[in-house]
Amino acid sequence: MRDLQSNGSDTVLRFGRFELHPQRRLLLDGERPLPIGARALDILLVLVESAGKIVSKEAIIAQVWPRTFVEEINLRVHISALRRVLGVCPQSRDYITNVRQRGYSFVAHVEQVSQAGSETPRTPRELPNLPGRAVRIEGRQRLIDELTRRLHTRRHITLIGPGGVGKTTVALRVAQQQLGHFADGVRFADLATLAEPAQLAATLASEMGIAVPEGVDAQAHLQATLANRHMLVLMDNCEHLVDACAALSEALLQAAPRLHILATSREALRTAEEYVQPLAPLESPPLGSHLRLAAALRYPAVKLFVRRARARQADFRLRESDVPQVAELCWRLDGLPLAIELAAAQLDVQSLDGILAQLANHSYLSLLGRRSTPARHASLLASLEWSYALLSAEQRRCLQGLARCDAYFTVADAQQALADVQVSDTGRCAAVARLVALSLIGLRRDGGLVYYHMLGCTRAFAREKAREAALASAWDTPALA
Incomplete structure (x- = not known):
């Protein structure tokens, strides 16, 4: 499900008397393998990799079931199964806590070591905390490769573009490809829910696993802590805090010469070292192009629609006779990945003709997506309201x-x-x-x-x-x- 390390060694996560081997998908009690279902193991990976933090139920569901709609009861069932597996240890009740109306948290101390290399434990702050993105990304690989290379020469890159264009998805894939390349790790901070600019430094420190002592200025502590770190920080959704994000980014980059920042925003931060990378919608067939099936499937927007439709309906097949409708749909949705995914989800309840009819009267703006989707991406309307509020x-x-x-x-x-x-x-x-x-x-x-x-x-x-x-x-x- 995840790419914890890309250096070929078997990462081991230790807590209590247990050892978790993500690459081998194995949980050991001492030297004894424990029976654990695939979903329960995925949930454990999500929680352990975010040890010490509260992970919302929606976030867990999005990572463990990325292509499937599931009810919250499914998550509770697997959490119960996971607790039963860990129940062989008397301290298991102290591993996973349920934070009322917020989610779950793995509260035990976690050490990370490489079985094939050094046995020196790594502290929880060094564990990558990147949200999972199991699905394939259409039409972005050349850009992802370019940004991956550019990150080694540019210390601050900001991906900009309209809501729903896929900035977070691309940034996460780039960050995932950096695992193992930064000595002090890769960290992720989603700033969407942060409303107060004054809390930015403290929030970023918390997301990075850096404890700020009481009475100490959070920004000064961050600067001092990161001064000698070789680290990549992904700051997601900066647009509503753009001035504060710009000021903090410049301060951190000045204080920490080996720190790199990858940001996503609907507008540039305009720092001294910033490289701005606009993200365009996916290429769609021109309107009235009369393409055959094979030619239509060369367009990333059409490929995304087909893939998301198959995720909803396993027997979905794009027929030659459907090509004009799908091509028009992708064109009228501007090639926006979010819009295309929401449209594909409508195949559960109506035909392609019905979806096109909705586009004619603009009711598609309020079509709802997955329940696990962040509120600003629950619909096109919500995404646009997010920008309109600025x-x-x-x-x-x-x-x-x-x-x-x-x-x-x-x-x-x-x-x-x-x-x-x-x-x-x-x-x-x-x-x-x-x-x-x-x-x-x-x-x-x-x-x-x-x-x-x-x-x-x-x-x-x-x-x-x-x-x-x-x-x-x-x-x-x-x-x-």
Whole structure:
């Protein structure tokens, strides 16, 4: 399920009198193998690799059952089975705790050693804590390889792009390929749920397994602790804390010459050492291209749809007669991986024609995904709301105005669309720049021509917001006497 180490040696995780061998998928009580089911073992790996932290039930389900929808009762059954296996040891009740309404935590001390190498134990802070991503990634391998190489020469890389484009998935795969290349490990911190910028340093320290003594400044302690570390830190979802993330990243990179940071955000952090890598949607067949099956399957967006459909329905096969509909669906969903996955999930309840009909009236924005999915990715609507919340009132009005334009529009088109928006000329320019920075609209150049692009889902969302604003304004207008 996971790639703990890629150096060929058998990693051993020790706790109490037990030894866990992830590569061999073996749990030993002393020298005696213990009988344990595959799912229970996967759950144990998730918990042990995040020892000392609370792992939500949703996160466990997402890692252990990445392609299948399961109820929470399945997790509880396997946790009970796992506790029975560990029950041969009187201290087993102290290994896995249930934190009410939050999840589970493995609270025993864990040591990591390499059986084929040194027996020097590694402390829990050095254990990789990367969430599992068992599924194949379509259309990104060249970029992943390029970022993997670039990480050895650039100390700060930020993946940017619109919500649902797959930034976290790509960043995690890049980080997974770094396991074994950084002497002090690879660490992951999801910042999506952090609301207070002032808590960033303390949160990052906690995610990295670094205890901050009481009364000590968290950032200063981080800088001192990481000063001599050769480590990669993946900071995920930085956009709502972009200023704080930028300031902390610069401070840490200055204090720790061998530290590398890989970040994901809907806008660049703009630090001194940052290399910005935009992530584009997956390539889709052109509308009306009349492709045959083999040709359509060369497009990453179509391949993703087929793979996700098969994950939902084992007997799903893309037929030659279905190609035009699937090609149109991928094109109309802008090649966004999140949108394509949500559409494929709808095959449980309706046909391809039914899904295309939903795209016509924009109801697809609220289609729900997996229950284990983070809230901001539960639907396209939730993902867009996440970005919309980062805008000022003026920027929101400008986004609504630009939604009147076609998918591709020039600077002149933008000026015309925003002519009646109650914003100053300076404010319009600043708003458009902000929308580009947040990946809500794209900026493209073709020779000397500069033009913008707005994804169909963003345009549908902005038009709906404009309609809601117009209705609210109508209600607020006093009736004429």
